[in-house]
Amino acid sequence: MESEQLFHRGYYRNSYNSITSASSDEELLDGAGVIMDFQTSEDDNLLDGDTAVGTHYTMTNGGSINSSTHLLDLLDEPIPGVGTYDDFHTIDWVREKCKDRERHRRINSKKKESAWEMTKSLYDAWSGWLVVTLTGLASGALAGLIDIAADWMTDLKEGICLSALWYNHEQCCWGSNETTFEERDKCPQWKTWAELIIGQAEGPGSYIMNYIMYIFWALSFAFLAVSLVKVFAPYACGSGIPEIKTILSGFIIRGYLGKWTLMIKTVTLVLAVASGLSLGKEGPLVHVACCCGNIFSYLFPKYSTNEAKKREVLSAASAAGVSVAFGAPIGGVLFSLEEVSYYFPLKTLWRSFFAALVAAFVLRSINPFGNSRLVLFYVEYHTPWYLFELFPFILLGVFGGLWGAFFIRANIAWCRRRKSTKFGKYPVLEVIIVAAITAVIAFPNPYTRLNTSELIKELFTDCGPLESSSLCDYRNDMNASKIVDDIPDRPAGIGVYSAIWQLCLALIFKIIMTVFTFGIKVPSGLFIPSMAIGAIAGRIVGIAVEQLAYYHHDWFIFKEWCEVGADCITPGLYAMVGAAACLGGVTRMTVSLVVIVFELTGGLEYIVPLMAAVMTSKWVGDAFGREGIYEAHIRLNGYPFLDAKEEFTHTTLAADVMRPRRNDPPLAVLTQDNMTVDDIENMINETSYNGFPVIMSKESQRLVGFALRRDLTIAIESARKKQEGIVGSSRVCFAQHTPSLPAESPRPLKLRSILDMSPFTVTDHTPMEIVVDIFRKLGLRQCLVTHNGRLLGIITKKDILRHMAQTANQDPASIMFN
Numbered sequence: 001m002e003s004e005q006l007f008h009r010g011y012y013r014n015s016y017n018s019i020t021s022a023s024s025d026e027e028l029l030d031g032a033g034v035i036m037d038f039q040t041s042e043d044d045n046l047l048d049g050d051t052a053v054g055t056h057y058t059m060t061n062g063g064s065i066n067s068s069t070h071l072l073d074l075l076d077e078p079i080p081g082v083g084t085y086d087d088f089h090t091i092d093w094v095r096e097k098c099k100d101r102e103r104h105r106r107i108n109s110k111k112k113e114s115a116w117e118m119t120k121s122l123y124d125a126w127s128g129w130l131v132v133t134l135t136g137l138a139s140g141a142l143a144g145l146i147d148i149a150a151d152w153m154t155d156l157k158e159g160i161c162l163s164a165l166w167y168n169h170e171q172c173c174w175g176s177n178e179t180t181f182e183e184r185d186k187c188p189q190w191k192t193w194a195e196l197i198i199g200q201a202e203g204p205g206s207y208i209m210n211y212i213m214y215i216f217w218a219l220s221f222a223f224l225a226v227s228l229v230k231v232f233a234p235y236a237c238g239s240g241i242p243e244i245k246t247i248l249s250g251f252i253i254r255g256y257l258g259k260w261t262l263m264i265k266t267v268t269l270v271l272a273v274a275s276g277l278s279l280g281k282e283g284p285l286v287h288v289a290c291c292c293g294n295i296f297s298y299l300f301p302k303y304s305t306n307e308a309k310k311r312e313v314l315s316a317a318s319a320a321g322v323s324v325a326f327g328a329p330i331g332g333v334l335f336s337l338e339e340v341s342y343y344f345p346l347k348t349l350w351r352s353f354f355a356a357l358v359a360a361f362v363l364r365s366i367n368p369f370g371n372s373r374l375v376l377f378y379v380e381y382h383t384p385w386y387l388f389e390l391f392p393f394i395l396l397g398v399f400g401g402l403w404g405a406f407f408i409r410a411n412i413a414w415c416r417r418r419k420s421t422k423f424g425k426y427p428v429l430e431v432i433i434v435a436a437i438t439a440v441i442a443f444p445n446p447y448t449r450l451n452t453s454e455l456i457k458e459l460f461t462d463c464g465p466l467e468s469s470s471l472c473d474y475r476n477d478m479n480a481s482k483i484v485d486d487i488p489d490r491p492a493g494i495g496v497y498s499a500i501w502q503l504c505l506a507l508i509f510k511i512i513m514t515v516f517t518f519g520i521k522v523p524s525g526l527f528i529p530s531m532a533i534g535a536i537a538g539r540i541v542g543i544a545v546e547q548l549a550y551y552h553h554d555w556f557i558f559k560e561w562c563e564v565g566a567d568c569i570t571p572g573l574y575a576m577v578g579a580a581a582c583l584g585g586v587t588r589m590t591v592s593l594v595v596i597v598f599e600l601t602g603g604l605e606y607i608v609p610l611m612a613a614v615m616t617s618k619w620v621g622d623a624f625g626r627e628g629i630y631e632a633h634i635r636l637n638g639y640p641f642l643d644a645k646e647e648f649t650h651t652t653l654a655a656d657v658m659r660p661r662r663n664d665p666p667l668a669v670l671t672q673d674n675m676t677v678d679d680i681e682n683m684i685n686e687t688s689y690n691g692f693p694v695i696m697s698k699e700s701q702r703l704v705g706f707a708l709r710r711d712l713t714i715a716i717e718s719a720r721k722k723q724e725g726i727v728g729s730s731r732v733c734f735a736q737h738t739p740s741l742p743a744e745s746p747r748p749l750k751l752r753s754i755l756d757m758s759p760f761t762v763t764d765h766t767p768m769e770i771v772v773d774i775f776r777k778l779g780l781r782q783c784l785v786t787h788n789g790r791l792l793g794i795i796t797k798k799d800i801l802r803h804m805a806q807t808a809n810q811d812p813a814s815i816m817f818n
Contacts, residue, residue, distance in 0.1 A: 084710075085307065087254040090640060090797060093343070093779030094760075096308035103302070127300040128347070132316045132355040134296045139289040139317065139355075140362025143324035146270055146281060146288075147368035153274030154451045157217040158210065159192040171370070214276075214449075215439045221275035222435035225268040225522045226428050233264035237427075237521040240265075240287025241340065242633040244318060246641050247290075248311050249342040250779050257314075262291035269523040273451075275435055276442055277520075278513040280452065280528025286321035286340070287523075289359070293317030308343070315341040316352040322596070323356035324363045325527070327374025331596030332356040338592045339630070342644070343779070377457040379601050383570050385609055388557045392545050396538055396578045397613035401620025403511070403533060404585025408625065410515045412632050418519070419636075427521035434520060438513055447499075447506040452532045455506075459535040459575040460601060470495035471539070471571075492547055500540055507536045519633075526629060530586045531579035538578020542571030573609070576601055581613040585621045588628035590614055640797050648772045650807045655764035657771070657803045658785040658793035667793060670694045672704050672735045677716060677749060678728040684709060693784055693791055694734050694755060701790040704734060706759035706782075707751070715754050723747070761786050762795075768803070775800055 085091055111121035152168045161172035173187035193213035194206035229236045235243075235256045243256055255261065269284050293313045297303035303310045318340045322332035333352045337344055364374055371378070418424040442448040447455055463472035473495025514529040546569035549558045558568070580597045584590065594610045597603070603610075626646070627635070634641045660667050668683060670692045683692070690709045696702040719726045725747030732749050733739070741748065761784045762771055774780060775797060782796045 085252050087252060089252050090781050091250045091252065091307040091779070092781055093250055093308055096306055100302075100306050100309055103306075124302055127302050128312075128351055129354065131293070131296050131300055131303060131313050132320075132351045133358055134299075135289065135293040135313065135317045136320045136355040136358025137362055138292040138296070139285075139320040140324050140359040141366070142266055142288055142292070143285055143359070144363050144366030144368045146266060146273075146285070148366075149270040150273040150281065151368075151451075153221065153270060154276075156274070157214050157276065159190055160196070161190055163189040211443050214443050215436065218275045218435055218439035219432060221271045222277065222431050222522065223428070225271035225275065226431040226520075228264050228268050228271075229521055229523075230427060233258075233260045234521075235261045236265040236268055236523060238519065238523070239283035239525050239630075240290075240523075241283050242630045242637070242639070244286060244290055244314070245340050245342075245630060246634055246639040248314055248318075248340055249641050250307070250311070251640060252307075257287075257291045257294035259291075259295060262288060262295065265291070265523055272522040272524060275439075276449075276451075277435055277438055277522070277524070278452070278510055278517045278529045279522075280525035280531075281523070282322070282325035282527040283525030284523040285325040285525075286318050289317045289321030289324070290314050293320075311343065312345070312348045312351070315344060315348050316355040319352035320355040320359040323359045326596050326600050327360065327363065328596045328599035329353070329356035329360045331592055331599050332359075334592035334595050335589070339587070339589055375600050377453070377460045377601060379460045379462065379572060379576070379603065381462055381570050381573055381603065381606070383568070385570075385573060385606060386568070389545070389569075390609065390612055392541055392574065393577050393609045393613050394616050396534070396541060396574065397581045397584075397616025398620050399537055400534055400578070400581025400583075400585035400613065400617035401623075402585070403530075403582050404588070404617060404621040404629075405624035407511075407515060407530075407586055408627065408629050408632050411518055411629065412636055414516060415519045415633070415636055431520050431522055434513070434516055438517070441509055441513075445502055445506055445509070447502050447536075448509055452528050456528070456532055456535050456575075456579065459532075459539045460572050460579075462570055462572040470499045471543075472496075473499070491550060492543065496543060500543060503536050503540055507533060507540075510536065518629075526586060527583060530583045534578035534580065534582030535575040536578075537582070538575040539571055541578065542569065542574030545569050545574070546571055573603070573606060576603060576606065577609050577613045580610050581617040584614040585617040586629050588618055588621060588626075590618055640801060642772070642776050642797070642800065644776055646804075648769045648804065648807075650768065652768040652803070652807075653764065654762050654766040654768060654771050654785050654795060655792070657768060657799055658764070658795045659799060660793055667791070668692055669698075669791065670707060670732075670734070671697055673731065673733045673739050674698075675732050676728065677726065677730045677732055680712060680732055681716065681728075684713060691782065693759075693794065695791055703759075703761065703784060703786055703789065703791045705755040705757045706784065707734070707755055711754040712751070715751055716749070719749050723749075759784050763787060764792055768800075771795060772800055772804075 107117075107121050107124055110117045112118070152166065155169040158169065161167040161169070163172065169190055172190045192201065192206070192210055194209040195201050197213075198205055198209055200206040200209075235253070235258075243253060247253060247256065265284060265288055269281050269288070272279060273281050293316065294310070297310050297313045303313055315336050319329075319332040319336040322335045323329040326332075333349065333356055336352050337349070341348070360374055369375070418430075423430065450458070458469055458471065461469075463469075463474065473493040475491045475493045510529060510533050514526075514533070517529070518524055518526055549568050552558060576597065580593060583597075584593050587593070594607060594614055597610055598607055631641075631643055631645075634643075668687050668689055670680065670683070672694055674697065692707050692709070692712075694704045694707055696704055726749055727746050730746045730749050731739075731741060732751055734752050734755050736752060738748050738750065759782075760774070760778070760780055762774070764785050764787050766785075771783065774783065780797070782794055784791060785793045785795060
């Protein structure tokens with residue numbers, strides 16, 4: 001069968017100018033094209049790129065008769081471009097799933113014919129596991145490389161290891177015999193820039209020189225990062241998670257998961273983290289993992305020729321990304337399920353689990369942190385939590401929710417201002433200004449000068465006998481010579497009070513700078529800065545509760561648990577709970593976030609405090625707005641994303657939303673046997689709609705099917721070249737039987753083969769909440785509206801998004817594809 005050959009042919013993006021000039025797949029009635037903020041590189045055609053597919057599928061719609069549609073049966077050779085999608089288009093989920101079922105049936109029917117066909121069948125069956133294995137291996141290796149390089153470059157801002165230039169500060173002093181317990185980070189092998197340049201280790205001259213070199217390296221790293229992004233891969237900026245969510249919902253952003261994006265994002269992520277900007281590498285690691293998944297999917301025809309199947313690989317890749325970002329394989333799977341995936345069948349769950357396992361195993365083998373663990377801030381607390389502590393934990397949840405609501409509004413307002421003013425036209429200047437302000441303010445405060453991950457580690461860590469941090473500068477009332485795990489609560493010393501002031505300043509600094517940093521044109525994650533803000537607030541609250549329990553142990557809330565000389569309060573636990581609460585407030589994650597945090601810290605015993613804080617932060621954040629930061633950025637960029645979490649509660653009908661409206665021109669339609677080739681070509685040239693309903697006649701308006709603009713154009717061009725007698729006056733026939741024509745008439749062109757005989761239809765009285773559910777759950781691009789079988793109009797995905805914006809009192813024109 002000719003249609004089966006279509007599965008194995010490719011097409012190139014600009015093959016047919018008449019086709020690619022069309023606007024998006026949803027733009028069936030709207031003449032405006034899609035306008036995006038991004039640019040694409042010619043080399044970045046990896047995502048949804050050079051593939052073409054034909055289809056042979058069966059669709060049912062309600063009680064309609066099953067029908068088989070064989071694309072271009074009448075044409076002798078397969079045609080490049082049929083059944084594929086252009087940039088910024090939405091895929092047809094139903095078509096892709098039917099196509100995959102047809103491919104599966106064809107392979108099963110042939111596998112008993114020969115050993116070779118059986119081998120091909122086994123390869124096809126195992127290709128899913130192979131592609132997620134390769135994705136996990138690549139994700140783990142790249143994450144280890146990024147961790148090691150970022151640590152080294154971060155320490156490069158302060159000095160260099162003369163004995164081995166590739167060692168960071170900690171590694172440099174590992175083998176030294178001249179370090180002391182109090183100054184364990186000082187050794188002769190490690191030289192600060194002041195020691196190297198002016199030969200002074202102490203004093204104001206040394207401080208100023210180190211300050212200048214810190215700013216110099218921060219600006220250099222930031223400038224190099226933004227320059228590489230701007231020149232080579234504009235898509236490498238930002239977190240990547242909003243776009244990953246949109247791509248997984250079926251939208252195509254060609255080049256976003258391409259090879260250039262992967263290479264540049266990997267390099268610039270290291271530079272951005274090392275520059276000291278208030279950002280993290282965890283979100284971008286999900287983007288990096290999805291790039292790996294997309295690239296490896298092209299090695300397997302099962303995924304390279306089917307956009308819906310490819311998105312199953314991307315779901316597994318996002319799980320691997322979180323697995324290596326946090327050392328949390330289970331949390332990664334739940335993150336993919338809860339936060340990013342649009343379609344998540346059971347086999348994708350298993351493959352996501354396997355990809356996360358492989359990625360975590362590779363990262364553990366690399367051991368980037370040198371502590372034989374997957375994560376930097378693994379902690380062990382020796383004290384259980386007590387019931388009265390739920391109150392401060394819930395207060396931290398309230399703080400997390402308020403911070404999340406404030407951050408989302410402030411960051412979106414700033415990003416909108418960046419888009420609408422001249423400031424957004426100078427991304428390099430913006431990054432340099434933000435990096436300069438960050439470096440100048442961060443250096444004097446030891447807590448902001450620290451790498452953010454190191455800061456979180458210090459805040460999470462409990463004060464033991466071997467801790468030399470100023471956060472552990474307590475006054476010892478007991479004999480401290482005996483080293484034990486459980487040190488009793490003690491009064492805070494001068495170091496603790498000065499550390500609290502520095503942490504308060506660090507908290508204000510982090511809150512302000514994170515608002516302006518997230519969204520600049522370098523790779524920037526939000527997980528680590530949000531966790532740092534929560535950890536700072538949590539540690540301050542923890543110390544306050546600890547001192548309250550020490551000085552007022554006879555209060556009724558402390559009396560039962562906090563005896564004199566007992567280790568009662570763990571401030572590090574409050575930092576962990578605060579970190580989870582703030583991250584939950586920003587992203588509105590719940591289950592996956594709790595699992596990620598307890599995998600991250602090893603704090604399995606503290607699930608209940610984490611759950612209480614995260615749930616509280618979600619409730620408080622939802623009171624100010626139900627969108628998380630990623631959904632807010634999706635809406636800001638105007639991506640056609642129907643969020644499954646949103647509820648549609650308005651009582652409108654399909655007739656209220658469909659087009660054409662009363663004052664609109666009539667719907668552009670084709671008749672099944674009354675139009676010529678010239679008529680159809682004129683309609684294609686005069687409109688920018690991406691598809692046309694086919695009706696029996698203008699008088700009856702009875703619906704026959706639906707024809708896509710792309711397929712019409714390709715079929716006509718091919719017929720002119722390969723079939724004799726096809727001219728402009730040839731009658732085009734979509735009916736099963738060609739009507740009788742005069743003898744002198746030119747040869748008719750039969751195009752029933754490209755007609756979708758069972759387009760999804762609803763009646764004009766269908767409630768819009770049902771229509772919205774159909775679009776969400778079936779991934780439709782358009783739906784026809786009928787009344788007693790007569791065609792009335794059409795509803796597209798954009799119509800639904802506009803209608804939802806109107807019902808939410810938003811200007812539809814301001815949020816659609818700007």
